[in-house]
Each structure stands twice: as structure tokens, then as C-alpha cells.
Amino acid sequence: MTILDLRGVKCPINFVKVMLALEELEIGEVLEFFLDDGEPIGNVPRSLEQAGHKLLARNRVGDYFRLVVEKGEEAD
């Protein structure tokens, strides 16, 4: 599984890129990505849940985060 590295990508483009990557997946498949601290970690996970996806993991790795999201059913 490739990791989407969104470190250095600002809101909302980081969210847009996660959404585009999720479009390519089937429901139930997962995506792993890196996200910056601050505004990105405050916004993107929340937005993904609002869009019907499921956050499976959220771990701090130094000054950034590693997240895993599962594509939700409502998303299509």
C-alpha cells in the first residue's frame, strides 16, 4: 500500500487529495497518509468522518501524524 504524504500540503488541498485517493478505492478499502500538525490534523480527520469515511488510526510521528482511513459506504 502506498502512503500518501501530505506533509507540507495546506488545507483544504490535503483533504481534496485524500478524497481523490479514496475515489479510487472500493468501499472498505483503506488508505494511509501523513498529515501535518496544527490546522491539518484539526480539520482533515473531522472532514473525512463528515464525508462518511471511518478513521482507523491516528498516530503522532514526531512533528506529523500517520493516519489510516477506511472508505465508507456513504461516500459513493
Next chain:
Amino acid sequence: MLTEAQIERYSRHIILREIGGKGQKILFNSRVLIIGVGGLGAPVALYLAAAGIGTIGIADADAVEISNLQRQVIHHTTDVGKAKVLSARDKMTAINPEVEVIPHHTWVRADNILSIIKDYDFIIDGTDSFATKFLINDACVLAGKPYSHCGVLGFSGQTLTVLPGQSACCRCIFREPPPPELVPSCAQAGVIGVLPGLFGTIQATEAIKYLLSKGELLTDRLLFVDALEMRFQEIALERRNDCALCGDAPTITELRDQSEAMTLCDLGKA
């Protein structure tokens, strides 16, 4: 695949669940024709270009006049005298160079409209004469092309989306164009400049929704807006089985120009 620049440009669309990357690609592969780049056509052309509709046709034979500039916001003072289709194309491609703009430097007539509309997915009526509105209605119904009807005058206007054979067409409501004596004269043809902006953006919204197959179209309900009182009203409509055009036994089976109403001066120049 969307490029990095496209992801940024269309990010506010892609975020929307109803659009996403897939919807944005649908828009990019779509073709919309705007008949008339005047008051209504101006916002339609600007917003559809900005939205990334891949191919946009614009049909108009007029040149820009200074009296257009109060409402036809796609044309600038420096464009006076220039063909409207060329003036409009410049602004559309300045907003979004990815969009292909096809100018049709002509009036639509009974003998050319079918060949002009045939390559498009959705048609916008941005014209200002009753006769042309009926011609567009008839052509779109005969060709099975979905389209947005609109007319504005003074402080009020109306708009309706037509899905031929499925929803009410203009002839289901108004069987014929009004007789010349009932068509507003020049003295009555004033229009508040913002009004075509309000309606044109509604028409552009309908085009985008149709292309995306999202939401509910403005079909079988005529939206009437009185901007002076700022009241929005919907008039429920039904497709008529006895409509001369889209009914079960149509009597209108070919196009004809209705010149009696076309010669009136600058009717609203919507």
C-alpha cells in the same frame, strides 16, 4: 487523472460530495451551448468556464454596444464594436484556459439551429426575443436536448428547465409567442442590470446539476422572481398530453421562424 493545477483550481468542487474528482471529470467532458451572450449569457459563460465545463459553445451575431455594459458583465468598455462571441471567448479563456470555447457568430434560425445544438449536451436560452425563445424550445424538444429557458424584463423574470418528453416545455404553458401588440415596447424594455445575473447563475446551476445528474432540476415548475419585492414564487406545471409540440399527437413537427415578434427593437436586450 487531474493535474496538480486542476486539483487546486477545482478544489472547492472536488470537496463537494456531489461532485468530487469524478464529477469534475464529467464536467470537463461535457458540452454546453449558450445561445445569446448578453445579460443572461454573460454570467452563464463566465461561471461555466470557471467551473471547467470542457466545451462551451456561444452563439450570437451581435457586436458589443455601450448600452450592453450595464448588465452584460462579460463585455468590457474596450470591447465596444467587437463581436460578442469573440469578446466573451476572451474572458472565458482568461478565466480558464483549459476550456474550449466554440464561437457561433450567427443568429439561431429555423434553418441552422438544429445543426448548431446537435453537438451539445445542454442548451442555455439566453436570448431576448419571444420568437427566438419559442424557436429554441421547439428545436430542443424536437432534438431531445435538455435546456434552460429564461426571460427577464424590468425587475422580474422567470426560468424553467425542460427535459424534452419528460417535463413541461414552454409550449405546454404558452402555446404561441405573444402577438406583437402585447410584446413590451422599447419604452418598457428596461431591465435592472443585476437581474440577468441572478437568473443566469440559476441557469448555469441547472446546467451543472443536469450534467452531474445531481439534485432536483427546475422542471415542471416555473420559477418567477420579482426582484423589486424580492419574492420567489414557483408555479407548478405539467407536461400536457395535448401540447402541440411535446404532446401525444404533435402538430408542430418542424421549425419555423416567427419573424413578426423578432423585429421589435432590443426587447430588454436580456
